[in-house]
Amino acid sequence: MSSQQELVEQLNKCRADVSSLKGRLDELDREKESWFRKKSEISDKIKASIQKIKEAKAKRDAFTKEVKDLKPKRDALNKELVQKSSEFDKLKKDRMNASKSSGIRDSPSSIKQQIEKLEFRIETDTPSFEREKELMKKIKALKKIYNEAAGLLEISSKAREASEAIKKLRAEANGIHRLIQEKAKQSQALHEEIIDLSKGISRMRSDEEAAFVKFLELKRQFAGSNTDFKEKLKEMDLARSRLERIHSDRKERRRQEIDSILKSKEEAVNEKIKKRQKLTTEDLLVFQKFGKD
Numbered sequence: 603m604s605s606q607q608e609l610v611e612q613l614n615k616c617r618a619d620v621s622s623l624k625g626r627l628d629e630l631d632r633e634k635e636s637w638f639r640k641k642s643e644i645s646d647k648i649k650a651s652i653q654k655i656k657e658a659k660a661k662r663d664a665f666t667k668e669v670k671d672l673k674p675k676r677d678a679l680n681k682e683l684v685q686k687s688s689e690f691d692k693l694k695k696d697r698m699n700a701s702k703s704s705g706i707r708d709s710p711s712s713i714k715q716q717i718e719k720l721e722f723r724i725e726t727d728t729p730s731f732e733r734e735k736e737l738m739k740k741i742k743a744l745k746k747i748y749n750e751a752a753g754l755l756e757i758s759s760k761a762r763e764a765s766e767a768i769k770k771l772r773a774e775a776n777g778i779h780r781l782i783q784e785k786a787k788q789s790q791a792l793h794e795e796i797i798d799l800s801k802g803i804s805r806m807r808s809d810e811e812a813a814f815v816k817f818l819e820l821k822r823q824f825a826g827s828n829t830d831f832k833e834k835l836k837e838m839d840l841a842r843s844r845l846e847r848i849h850s851d852r853k854e855r856r857r858q859e860i861d862s863i864l865k866s867k868e869e870a871v872n873e874k875i876k877k878r879q880k881l882t883t884e885d886l887l888v889f890q891k892f893g894k895d
Contacts, residue, residue, distance in 0.1 A: 609845050616838035623831040630827060634820035641813035648806050651799050658792045658799070665789035672782050679775035686771060690764040 720741045724734055 606845065606848050609841050609848070613838060613841040613845060616834055616841055619834050620831065620838055623827060623834055627824065627827050627831055630820055630824040634817060634824055637813050637817040637820060641810055641817055644806050644810040644813060648803055648810065651803050651806070655796055655799050655803075658796050662789050662792035662796065665785045665792065669782050669785045669789065672778055672785070676775055676778040676782060679771055679778065683768065683771045683775055686764055686768050690761060690768055693761040693764055 720737050724737055
């Protein structure tokens with residue numbers, strides 16, 4: 603096999619290898635960039651989740667602070683509620699004891715009316731001395747009962763006030779307690795969201811790392827294939843250069859051969875001219891080639 607034929611075959615093989623390597627490079631580049639995009643997309647999602655965590659933490663901390671601020675208010679109300687309940691229980695007990703000891707059945711207003719009637723009788727009926735003493739004794743007894751009834755009424759009034767205060771305090775304390783529960787519930791929900799987001803970030807970081815490792819591996823393969831591609835291009839260029847040199851050398855030899863033939867023909871034409879021989883058309887062409895008349 604001639605050197606030229608070997609070079610032609612080598613060049614053809616290099617072209618096939620270059621085409622194959624170029625296809626492989628394009629495939630590796632697409633796959634490499636695909637994994638890099640995937641890694642970038644995961645990174646963006648991680649950043650978004652981190653931002654959500656920051657926002658959720660800010661809201662959770664705000665709710666936690668509200669709960670912390672509300673608890674002393676609720677505790678103060680509960681403490682006051684206990685005091686008022688104790689006060690109310692004492693008033694109920696006092697009212698019950700006063701009611702039992704006095705045996706009062708009529709209201710203070712009714713007793714007062716009885717006293718006024720008896721006093722009116724003394725003033726208008728002019729009773730006897732004994733009768734007046736009897737009426738005065740009865741009036742005195744009724745006044746005592748009236749004073750006891752008035753005290754019982756005052757205790758009842760204070761008990762009602764205490765009961766109303768208890769209702770108000772309980773409603774306010776329960777309202778704050780419900781608010782604390784709601785705020786605590788919202789804080790807990792945000793805390794759980796933060797935990798879920800953190801777990802998601804951990805999973806995404808693992809996926810991000812795996813994508814980046816894959817990208818680096820493909821990048822390494824791409825660099826290796828690119829080196830092979832460049833080496834194969836050099837080999838192809840060298841084979842082409844050698845073929846071109848062979849063609850150039852062959853062309854130069856052919857030109858020299860033609861020049862030699864023409865030179866010999868020129869000498870023959872010149873000899874004919876010297877001998878005044880008839881020139882042929884070919885002779886004239888040779889003569890014109892070398893620029894002579």
